[in-house]
Amino acid sequence: xxxxxxxxxxxxxxxxxxxxxxxxxxxxxxxxxxxxxxxxxxxxxxxxxxxxxxxxxxxxxxxxxxxxxxxxxxxxxxxxxxxxxxxxxxxxxxxxxxxxxxxxxxxxxxxxxxxxxxxxxxxxxxxxxxxxxxxxxxxxxxxxxxxxxxxxxxxxxxxxxxxxxxxxxxxxxxxxxxxxxxxxxxxxxxxxxxxxxxxxxxxxxxxxxxxxxxxxxxxxxxxxxxxxxxxxxxxxxxxxxxxxxxxxxxxxxxxxxxxxxxxxxxxxxxxxxxxxxxxxxxxxxxxxxxxxxxxxxxxxxxxxxxxxxxxxxxxxxxxxxxxxxxxxxxxxxxxxxxxxxxxxxxxxxxxxxxxxxxxxxxxxxxxxxxxxxxxxxxxxxxxxxxxxxxxxxxxxxxxxxxxxxxxxxxxxxxxxxxxxxxxxxxxxxxxxxxxxxxxxxxxxxxxxxxxxxxxxxxxxxxxxxxxxxxxxxxxxxxxxxxxxxx
Ligand SMILES: Cc1ncc(COP(=O)(O)O)c(C=O)c1O
Numbered sequence: 153x154x155x156x157x158x159x160x161x162x163x164x165x166x167x168x169x170x171x172x173x174x175x176x177x178x179x180x181x182x183x184x185x186x187x188x189x190x191x192x193x194x195x196x197x198x199x200x201x202x203x204x205x206x207x208x209x210x211x212x213x214x215x216x217x218x219x220x221x222x223x224x225x226x227x228x229x230x231x232x233x234x235x236x237x238x239x240x241x242x243x244x245x246x247x248x249x250x251x252x253x254x255x256x257x258x259x260x261x262x263x264x265x266x267x268x269x270x271x272x273x274x275x276x277x278x279x280x281x282x283x284x285x286x287x288x289x290x291x292x293x294x295x296x297x298x299x300x301x302x303x304x305x306x307x308x309x310x311x312x313x314x315x316x317x318x319x320x321x322x323x324x325x326x327x328x329x330x331x332x333x334x335x336x337x338x339x340x341x342x343x344x345x346x347x348x349x350x351x352x353x354x355x356x357x358x359x360x361x362x363x364x365x366x367x368x369x370x371x372x373x374x375x376x377x378x379x380x381x382x383x384x385x386x387x388x389x390x391x392x393x394x395x396x397x398x399x400x401x402x403x404x405x406x407x408x409x410x411x412x413x414x415x416x417x418x419x420x421x422x423x424x425x426x427x428x429x430x431x432x433x434x435x436x437x438x439x440x441x442x443x444x445x446x447x448x449x450x451x452x453x454x455x456x457x458x459x460x461x462x463x464x465x466x467x468x469x470x471x472x473x474x475x476x477x478x479x480x481x482x483x484x485x486x487x488x489x490x491x492x493x494x495x496x497x498x499x500x501x502x503x504x505x506x507x508x509x510x511x512x513x514x515x516x517x518x519x520x521x522x523x524x525x526x527x528x529x530x531x532x533x534x535x536x537x538x539x540x541x542x543x544x545x546x547x548x549x550x551x552x553x554x555x556x557x558x559x560x561x562x563x564x565x566x567x568x569x570x571x572x573x574x575x576x577x578x579x580x581x582x583x584x585x586x587x588x589x590x591x592x593x594x595x596x597x598x599x600x601x602x603x604x605x606x607x608x609x610x611x612x613x614x615x616x617x618x619x620x621x622x623x624x625x626x627x628x629x630x631x632x633x634x635x636x637x638x
Contacts, residue, residue, distance in 0.1 A: 160260060165190070169368060169423045173216055174256070184228040189590025190239035191232050202226055232592065237617040241594040242607040243433055243459075247467040250526045254519040255467050265299070265513040266505035267491050268449050274633065275502055278517035284524075285458070286474055288438055290451030298477035298507040303432035304350035304455035306395045306473040307399070310428035310507065311341065311354045313455055313475065314397035316483040321397075322424050328483050332359050332497060340388050343399040344376035344411060348430060351399050373407035374560050376400065381419060389423075397426040402447050403434025406596045406605055408564025409541075410434050413449035425614075429453035432471070434564055436463030439532040443540060446563055455480065460520055463536060463609060470516040481507045529602055538611040539565035546606060546618045553622070555629075565608040568596060571629055576603035591621060 156165040194202070206222055233239060235246035247255075263271035265278060278299060286295035302304045318339070319327040327333065339360050344505040345367040355364045366384055371377045387393045398420055412472050413429055429450055435458035438445045438450070449455060454475065460470035475481065485506045487494055492503035505511055527535070543562040550556040550569045558569045570578050578595070579602055585591040594605035606621070632634045 158401045163274065176217070176220060177478055178275045180224050180228065180452070184224065185233070186232070187590070188236060188238065189233065190236035190592040191586060191590055192229055193587045193590065194230055199230060202230075204465075204527075206217070220546065227255065234478050235612075236590070237611065237613045238589075238591040238609055238621075239610065240608055240613075241592045243462050243609070243610040245462055245465045248523055248527070251466045251519045251523050253628075254522045258515050258518055261515070263515045263622050264518075265515060266508070266511045268496070268501040268505040271504075271515060274515040274518070275504055277521055278504060278515070279502060280516040281520050282472070282474070285472055285520075287455060289435075289458075289474060291456075291474060291476050292481075294477045295475060296481060297472050297474035298504060299513070300460065300473050300508070300512065301469045302471045303430065303457050303459045304353070306432070306459070306471050307348065307350045307428070307430055308354045308372065310355065310399070310430075310455040310508075311351070311358060311397065311475040311482040312483060314341070314426035314428060315339070315358055315360070317426055317454075317480060318396045320482075335394065336360060337364075338392065338394040339364050339392050339396045340366050341399060342368055342381055342384060342395065344368050344370050344401055344404070346370055346374060346404040346407065347399055347401045347404055348432070351430075370409070372560075374404060374407045376411040376416070376420070378412060378415045381416070385419065385423060395423055395425055397428060400427065400453070402429050402431035402450060403564050405433065406566065406568055406594075407560055407563055408433060408566045409560065410446055410563050413447075413452055416447065417452040425502065426455075426495045427453050428455045428457070430457045432457045432459035433462050435459070435531070436536050437564075439529050440540075441533060441537045442537055460516075463539065464520075464523070464532070465535065465609065465611075466519045466523055469514070470519050472520075484508060533610045539608050539613075542608045542618065543606075544615050545615055546608070546621075549618060549622060555626075566567060567608070568598065568603045568605045568607060570601065570603045571625065573629065573633075577629065578602045578604055578630060581628050582631055585621075585624060589624050591624060593621070 156163065157169050160166055160170045162572055206226065232245060263274040265271050265274060268275050286297055300309060316327050319325045319333055323333055325333040336359065341364055342353060343365060352365050355362060368381045368384060369377050388395055396472050398416050400413050401415050402410050402413065411624050431447060431450060434447050435456065437447045455476065456474045458472045458474065460466040461468045476572040492505050497503060524602060541566040546567045547562055548556055550567065551558050555572050556569050557572055558567065571581060582593055582604060585593055594606050594607060596603050
């Protein structure tokens with residue numbers, strides 16, 4: 153074995169090999185961008201057949217060139233091209249070019265964010281990025297935060313802080329030491345019926361169960377109905393239950409609708425409840441002068457989820473969990489002699505493991521540090537405004553056409569609609585677009601009916617692509633109707 157080919161170290165041969173591998177890889181990537189389709193169209197069965205031909209663990213290793221050839225022929229053409237203007241399905245964004253370079257830096261240096269001695273400069277950068285973010289979101293002097301693997305982990309962190317805060321301060325029960333209090337089954341968490349399912353998952357993981365989550369109906373704009381929230385809390389109090397927290401959604405997954413955090417804060421204060429804001433999607437509006445008012449009140453939250461791998465267009469994974477009061481992180485603190493000794497922390501060595509449920513953790517903060525500087529506030533505002541304007545355009549186009557039904561005017565960048573035909577037809581439209589047209593759109597349900605969804609996170613999309621999508625859907629409808637008549 154040639155050890156010069158293993159690691160990047162201070163030696164000419166290893167540097168040359170690193171350069172070779174990275175250059176060949178980036179060239180292969182560039183060459184694979186030879187299509188405007190979002191997906192080549194292979195079915196799961198066809199993909200399996202193609203990939204099964206490769207022996208993943210041969211007896212002896214092959215050269216990188218040989219393996220890259222297989223990546224180029226079998227994997228790259230079958231990727232979902234997230235930067236294609238035909239990819240509009242999920243809250244899943246393309247990645248800004250500079251942020252891809254950030255990933256290369258992150259993986260090459262492979263810092264681990266749990267302890268300072270595994271990530272000296274990276275720890276200091278994460279601290280600075282968090283400081284900048286807490287200021288940006290107006291969380292005040294006592295605030296703090298940490299990077300997480302995504303919105304689900306950030307929401308989990310928010311509800312874990314909520315549970316522990318409630319037990320410690322309102323019930324005077326140390327949940328970290330003693331476990332759940334005896335009346336834990338009475339705890340209730342309120343969230344809109346359109347909130348992300350990670351809220352229920354978290355309730356389960358925290359030992360509270362799905363029944364602890366009270367789904368508040370939404371109003372005609374698909375925002376949490378505040379009067380219903382009040383009624384449900386009062387009903388639960390009358391039953392002897394314990395309203396503990398509200399999770400507001402600032403940008404629902406399907407519709408981008410934004411809950412009224414200001415009113416929710418008042419209700420939380422009245423009942424000594426914790427307020428977590430899931431701004432995984434809508435948090436990006438903070439950088440848009442035009443739209444930032446739509447998330448006003450976010451600064452009143454006890455904690456916030458922000459996903460940079462959504463509207464900020466950074467590669468997966470990149471999310472932050474921000475808190476108004478750094479003491480909320482107490483539940484996470486536990487000292488291990490091998491890792492985060494208390495004496496080191498007293499000397500100024502910050503070990504970020506004290507704020508995270510992860511131990512080994514990526515240096516995702518670098519992506520924000522680099523992209524915020526390359527885009528600046530104005531660059532991001534242009535991207536965000538363009539995506540929202542595209543959603544408005546698509547909504548208006550569909551709203552004007554008799555054959556389509558829309559639900560709500562977009563506040564962010566997603567549009568949910570259906571063709572007035574059957575559920576079956578709408579499902580078929582999505583499948584045919586995916587497998588035959590290289591266009592990937594989403595599917596959801598509303599009032600038990602199948603709807604289609606476009607999440608517009610690609611600022612390169614123009615009216616042309618939006619019209620093209622509608623044209624393709626119309627063609628599919630004509631074809632499918634013809635088939636039915638035969
Ligand atoms: C509103 C909202 N919150 C949380 C999440 C979960 O985020 P992640 O997929 O990064 O875990 C999503 C995902 O789409 C979301 O839409």
